[in-house]
Amino acid sequence: MQIEKLPPVKATLQPSNHPYLNGAWTPQHEEVTATDLDVIEGRIPNDIDGIYLRNTENQLHQPLGRYHPFDGDGMIHQIDFKGGKASYRNRFVRTRCFQAEQEAEGSLWGGLMDKASMSLRPGFGAHGSLKDSSSTDIIVHGGKAVSTFYQCGEGYVLDPETLAQEGVASWVPLDGISAHPKVDQRTGELLFFNYSKHAPYMHYGVVDRSGKLVHYVPIPFPGPRLPHDMMFTQNWSILCDFPLFWDAELLKRNVHVTRLHEGLPSRFALIPRFGQPEDIRWFEADPTFVLHFINAYEEGDEVVLDGYFEEDPYPPPLDNADGYGHMMAYVDEHSFKPKLHRWRFNLADGTTREERLDDRILEFGMMNQRYLGQPYRYAYSTTSKPGWFLFNGFVKHDMLTGDSWSLQLPEGVYGSEAPFASRVGAVDEDDGYLVSFVTDENRGTSECILIDCKRFEEGPVCRIALPHKISSGTHAHWADRSVL
DSSP: OEEEEOOOOOOOOOOOOOTTSSGGGOOOOOOEEEESOOEEEEOOOTTOOEEEEEEEEOOOSOOSSOOOGGGSOEEEEEEEEETTEEEEEEEEOOOHHHHHHHHHTSOOSOOTTSOGGGOSSOOSSSSTTSOOOOOSEEEEETTEEEEEOTTOBOOEEEOTTTOOEEEEOTTOOTTOBOSOOEEETTTTEEEEEEEOSSTTOEEEEEEOTTSOEEEEEEOOOSSOOOOOOOEEOSSEEEEEEOSEEEOHHHHTTTOOOEEEOTTOOEEEEEEETTOOGGGOEEEEEOSOOOSOEEEEEEETTEEEEEEEEESOSSOOOOTTSTTOHHHHHHTOHHHHOEEEEEEEEETTTOOEEEEEOOOSOOEEEEOOGGGTTSOOOEEEEEEEOTTSSOEEEEEEEETTTOOEEEEEOOTTEEBOOOOEEEOTTOOSTTOEEEEEEEEETTTTEEEEEEEEGGGGGGOOSEEEEOSSOOOOEEEEEEEEGGGO
């Protein structure tokens, strides 16, 4: 392995006993480029060709107030597979907030758990009191990577191969973009929504394959909401209105506290891809909150949507959490209990049918992106460590037969969101690999693993050493070489 280290960035973070500034969540401040990575076990297959990108929170400066893991500075970790070899690089996302804090040599913004008045200067995007760290998700559209933020950020563009930074995406509107835009590989279009605290509270948009905003319309909501994800089919885009959102009275005082509004249903807005507000079809469903969907498709008169239904979207604080009980519960899947779930929206009679597909606690689903928006067969979920936001295993589902296969990581080893990478020349939908970065707390190291989805329970077919231990984080993306 050959390693080139970049000049260090400015950091003022002090040692802390905060639960998400330690262990597998210890921030990584070093930026490197490493080539000809060492293989620990197995060999790198010749039939994987593309790039795995992962977004990660890495706090650089001492927090002004109470740190939340989603406040951390965005860092993209990348591994590039080609010809049976792999290279690695990682870079902070040079957002405007990142640059401002580098110049100030310290924190300028409070976090998700702080009052808006904690910030020393206005932020950017739809939620101006927060630092847009662009640390939540990353996708590839039109040959460019776009990193996003948890609460509607600006969207930052990077070259997916070099991680060279190109600033804010030109098409991003004033109210920003949500954490999870979607790319339709059939058309090359990117679909997104945003939300804000001012009417009409949500917008929906379409960006063509060349990066031009070609459609942008309001989605009328009764007040401020906190949707996190969306999905699409060949003809419809699906947007959400869940009963977990801001406390209206506290919001009048600029205090941001969420609560579950009893008596309100979940609502789903189905809008034609290039539709207007008057074209929306609204469907009601059981009250819940959904962080992430897997896929959606059309089947006769029905639109089918798969995702993770939270059984307790407003969990009580965890005990013995040293003042972080609410935060620990909100990021602990075993507290809010997401379960694999299916919604069926009947376009003929306007009804909704729901079905539980698995009673295990699962989240962060992935599938073969070539089938996104189309009928599909296989989904891949993560399992998590009780009490923590740490992935400790993976589950493959056959959505047609109901069969499933599980793979548990060793104790003290934690994975990342694991997208599916199609094998070169693949014919079957599951002919490929799950790709994941893992951190081994027992050894203080990190590596990349490949799981053959045809032999799922046999464990990694390849383990590749990374040049340093990386922090845990949120979302990841796979891009075939053909889309770069």
